[in-house]
Amino acid sequence: MKATRDWFGDILVDVSADNPDVVVVNCDLASAVKTTKFRSTFPERFIEVGIAEANGIGLAAGLAQEGFRPFIASFGHFLTGKFLEIFQSVGLNQSGVVMVGTHAGLAIGKDGPTQMGLRDLALMRTLHNVEVLQPADGHETRQMLEYAVSHRRPTYLRLCRQPQREVHDENYRFRFGYPDVVRPGTGTALFTMGGMVPVVLDALDLLPAGTPRPAVINASSLPLRPSAVREILQPYDQVIVVEDHFLRGGLIDEVGRLVLDLDRHVRFGGWGVHDYGQAGSPGELYERYELDAPRVAGRISAFLASTPADREHR
Template sequence: MRRMSSTRDWFGAALVEIAREYDHVVVVNCDLAKATRTLPFKEEFPDRFFECGIAEANAIGVAAGLAQEGFRPFVASFGHFLTGKFLEIFQSVGLNDAGVVLVGTHAGLAIGRDGPTQMGLRDVALMRTLPNVRVFQPADGAEVWQMMEHLATDRHPSYLRLCRQPQPEVHAEGYRFRFGVPHVVREGADVVVFAMGGTVPVAVEAAGRLAADGITPTVVNVSSLPVDRAAVARLAGAHRRAVVVEDHYLVGGLADEIGRIVLGLPDRPRFDVLAVPDYGQAGPPEELYRRYRLDAAGIAAFVREAAR
């Protein structure tokens, strides 16, 4: 694993680069250009930057209109606020199959002291209910850049989920993102751990800690949904235990996606989920991740229990 940065930072850099190549890329902003890292785009492309203020519902409508006119709008806000306008997303983006990229930053517990009123913890669940909306959550910078190239040239309605916390690079040189295809970032046996975004490098660290106990979990990065069902079935079926770790509510997210696939296997592995079972709390991020067992020590302990 290499240098640390947050996926929102990588997004901001990649957004400017793809906009230089694709002039149909525009940004619709919700008074959070600094926090969502869309400010550099505004500075370089002021005529392609539309500020709607603290009005996510309006921004979604504006973005849907731009998409219907042939633009590829990236509408950016905190994931909690953006997906909180679910009716507008349903009506204007989903139902019209409008090619909008909804960019939700500050995913999960890492927003810390601002607490559950600003934590993106139920965003994946909401977006998964819309049959034509694709979900993307990169695990590192290499994946951000490749996802952004994909999103700039694609026309599907999409939700891009980004983290605030710095993350190390987890992919080896030569990695290529393919939509819906899970990627094994650490080979192992007996237990397979499925994760997304910020939990991927933490799960890799947890796997390293478990080596001393003779437990070698396979760690899989599921960075886009809907996921390839056959690929997940092969991975889960090759292990005695399957675990999902996610910085999201226990219900509705990656666990439900993987669980539905595991449920259909003829010889099902034991299935366990580690996620946020309540509304979340306010506090320093490191304390919150420790409280919910979503730090390396907690994940290692959970997988150790699941491996018994």
């Protein structure tokens, strides 16, 4: 059990050993975003800007224009809060910056909505040339970082605070834009990403006996490739999306747009965080927003049992 931010800190050092153009721009959060190991290993490649994400983004964009592959790391909420600078310095200029946003979703807990990364996917998805990555475990984090240092496109890496188990084995191969089927199922495809993948897998084990088990699809990189989604959805006539993010703008919208483009009717549903978020323990928050395993199981059961008319009256 290890958080993807912890995997990031370890693996960044590994991939940087053979990539001397990798530098880190830090925003006074090295211990929280796990760049301390990089700082001690490559001190000459570590730049501290303090509590100044806007300045850090501009600096990182300039370094990218000079041939470096800069990683700028902060809480996802703070980093994407500087959207104007990201738009103009990174996106518009095609600057090859890796923007690392940690503490995704509700798991930051009692610090509350002023620090929760709940809108970051929506913001980054508006920039057509920014690739979004959110690993589900250590295997995927390693392959995503190897991929990120192999090119120079603008990238947003979304990382979780909560420890989570491995859901892939050594045979897994990450391909950008291609969702992977973590667990096959019948009738329904359930899309999720990041820290919600193990939660959804646990939820399926809690479904009543005889309930058809949905397939679990890990949509870990955005934008999704439409042809890959069409191929995955061929056996399914129902789709559910579960995400640790605002209801609008994130994975629900990404998958929903692709489902609408299918040449057949597919029943669609999804849920995430329906307000700005609250302060509380992570357990309390995931329970409140029905994003813990027992309540995910309940929502799946209700979806499978309901009709379109039922949903209209809820």
